[in-house]
Amino acid sequence: MSDTEKSTAEKGTAEKGGAGEIPILEARDLHAGYGPVKVLHGMDFVVNTGGVTTLLGANGAGKTTTLRAICGMVRSTGELIFDGRRINNMPTEAIAAMRVGHVPDGRGTFMELSVEENLRLGGYARRDPIEADIERMFGYFPKLKDRYRQQAGTLSGGEQQMLAIARALMIKPRLLLLDEPSFGLAPLIVREIFAIMRQIIASERTSILLVEQNASLALAIADMAYLIETGKIVMSGPAADIRKDESVRRAYLGY
Amino acid sequence: MEGLLHQVISGIATGSIYASISLALVMIFLATHQINFAQGEMAMFSTYIALTLIQAGVPYWGAFVLTLALSFIAGMVMQRTVLEPLARAPVLASVGAFLGLLLIFNNIAGWLFTYSLQPFPSPFGEGKPILGGMLSRHEVGSIGVTLLVLVVVWAFFRFTKLGLALRGAAYNPESSRLVGIPVARMLSLGWGLAAAIGAIAGMMVAPIVFLDPNMMGGVLLYAFAGALLGGITSPLGAVVGGVLMGVIENLAGAYVVGTELKLTTALVIIVLVLVIKPTGLFGKALASRV
Numbered sequence: 001m002s003d004t005e006k007s008t009a010e011k012g013t014a015e016k017g018g019a020g021e022i023p024i025l026e027a028r029d030l031h032a033g034y035g036p037v038k039v040l041h042g043m044d045f046v047v048n049t050g051g052v053t054t055l056l057g058a059n060g061a062g063k064t065t066t067l068r069a070i071c072g073m074v075r076s077t078g079e080l081i082f083d084g085r086r087i088n089n090m091p092t093e094a095i096a097a098m099r100v101g102h103v104p105d106g107r108g109t110f111m112e113l114s115v116e117e118n119l120r121l122g123g124y125a126r127r128d129p130i131e132a133d134i135e136r137m138f139g140y141f142p143k144l145k146d147r148y149r150q151q152a153g154t155l156s157g158g159e160q161q162m163l164a165i166a167r168a169l170m171i172k173p174r175l176l177l178l179d180e181p182s183f184g185l186a187p188l189i190v191r192e193i194f195a196i197m198r199q200i201i202a203s204e205r206t207s208i209l210l211v212e213q214n215a216s217l218a219l220a221i222a223d224m225a226y227l228i229e230t231g232k233i234v235m236s237g238p239a240a241d242i243r244k245d246e247s248v249r250r251a252y253l254g255y
Numbered sequence: 256m257e258g259l260l261h262q263v264i265s266g267i268a269t270g271s272i273y274a275s276i277s278l279a280l281v282m283i284f285l286a287t288h289q290i291n292f293a294q295g296e297m298a299m300f301s302t303y304i305a306l307t308l309i310q311a312g313v314p315y316w317g318a319f320v321l322t323l324a325l326s327f328i329a330g331m332v333m334q335r336t337v338l339e340p341l342a343r344a345p346v347l348a349s350v351g352a353f354l355g356l357l358l359i360f361n362n363i364a365g366w367l368f369t370y371s372l373q374p375f376p377s378p379f380g381e382g383k384p385i386l387g388g389m390l391s392r393h394e395v396g397s398i399g400v401t402l403l404v405l406v407v408v409w410a411f412f413r414f415t416k417l418g419l420a421l422r423g424a425a426y427n428p429e430s431s432r433l434v435g436i437p438v439a440r441m442l443s444l445g446w447g448l449a450a451a452i453g454a455i456a457g458m459m460v461a462p463i464v465f466l467d468p469n470m471m472g473g474v475l476l477y478a479f480a481g482a483l484l485g486g487i488t489s490p491l492g493a494v495v496g497g498v499l500m501g502v503i504e505n506l507a508g509a510y511v512v513g514t515e516l517k518l519t520t521a522l523v524i525i526v527l528v529l530v531i532k533p534t535g536l537f538g539k540a541l542a543s544r545v
Contacts, residue, residue: 110427
């Protein structure tokens with residue numbers, strides 16, 4: 001594990017120096033859906049290595065479906081290239097084992113298990129010791145440390161969201177998929193979680209794909225942004241440019 | 256008074272055997288939300304395998320370990336070949352499969368080993384009853400074996416990475432796959448474990464009731480009642496409920512309904528639990544995820 005880690009880290013820096021950065025994830029003409037209902041109609045996007053990319057869109061635009069296609073939970077056609085390898089329709093657990101962390105829709109808490117056990121399960125795919133990383137998670141999320149032995153189902157929504165992020169980080173993700181971490185939380189809690197996410201982006205060596213309805217929050221921490229409408233990318237570019245765009249501001253940012 | 260104490264203590268002895276089957280039922284239920292009606296017959300069949308090995312000259316504990324290993328593998332294979340293909344089928348299809356397995360094991364056992372009662376050896380010897388004459392050596396031994404099994408199973412689920420992964424896969428398969436747990440493999444592992452635990456119960460009960468293809472019919476009923484009584488979602492509850500059923504059975508048989516009708520106490524308990532407290536003593540209500 002540590003060997004591959006080193007080599008990807010070296011590759012990462014080498015690529016950054018060069019002209020064309022190789023993306024950790026690339027989607028080409030991605031189609032996906034649930035049985036006869038097609039949700040994605042040919043999506044093209046990239047997640048740059050070490051970067052934060054955000055997918056913005058309204059309810060039902062296909063944001064969650066995109067993430068589910070990446071992690072192999074819905075069938076897809078087209079190309080999904082992770083680290084140079086096509087991963088369409090691979091088993092979910094095999095994709096996770098390639099160190100793709102996922103903070104799923106609905107947080108995916110193991111309700112009956114303790115906070116500690118949730119974190120341990122997060123590190124399941126790893127072969128190396130995980131104790132130090134559990135401690136590291138408590139650095140980001142001190143609240144979880146206070147609830148270490150507590151049953152995760154008894155945590156508040158915000159705490160469960162923190163637990164979901166910590167659990168996904170336990171796999172030492174090379175790609176972290178975040179599905180609406182602000183969903184259903186009080187504004188104050190959302191601000192707290194996004195502040196922590198800034199720390200995580202600054203100190204973890206991971207690439208992030210963030211799906212959000214809350215565009216202003218997402219654009220503030222992302223460097224690339226894509227706008228989805230009914231399963232298609234309608235606009236893309238550096239987050240800073242998207243934020244300045246007149247039509248985006250009116251439709252998604254509300255000012 | 257002495258008679259009552261005797262009934263309670265020997266109830267604990269048979270109850271500990273029920274507890275093993277209850278635990279096997281709960282393990283499968285937690286993972287699949289289904290009751291394996293064939294659990295008892297699988298245990299009976301395992302016991303015949305043990306008897307065959309012993310008759311072939313394998314020493315008792317060697318046959319014991321071999322039987323556990325074979326049962327474990329058979330359980331995994333059954334999950335893979337029979338239950339896995341039905342994973343997305345309606346519940347009734349699985350119930351049909353469980354009942355089918357029950358009949359198949361029962362009939363094959365009858366065909367291979369005949370329906371006549373056969374004595375099964377106890378590893379704990381005949382000797383004089385102990386504990387003031389209340390328990391036979393075999394009863395004490397089987398309580399000991401059951402306790403050991405329960406502690407080992409508990410420690411496995413509580414302290415090992417694989418045990419935790421099994422629990423995660425049972426409680427939340429989707430999140431488990433997202434952290435890299437091969438949920439399908441965990442399910443067959445759970446089936447293997449349940450089959451092995453059942454085999455132990457079969458080998459412990461056979462010296463008491465004699466071995467025949469219908470040996471586990473009553474045991475499964477008591478064990479199911481015990482699992483419900485303790486709470487079908489709680490492994491600890493299964494054990495407590497199983498032991499309680501052994502005691503209830505004995506007391507009802509001695510003082511209430513008589514030995515002829517004591518199996519009805521299992522049905523009464525099942526109905527009472529489902530009507531009064533469906534979650535049992537230790538269970539939790541199952542929230543279905545949308």
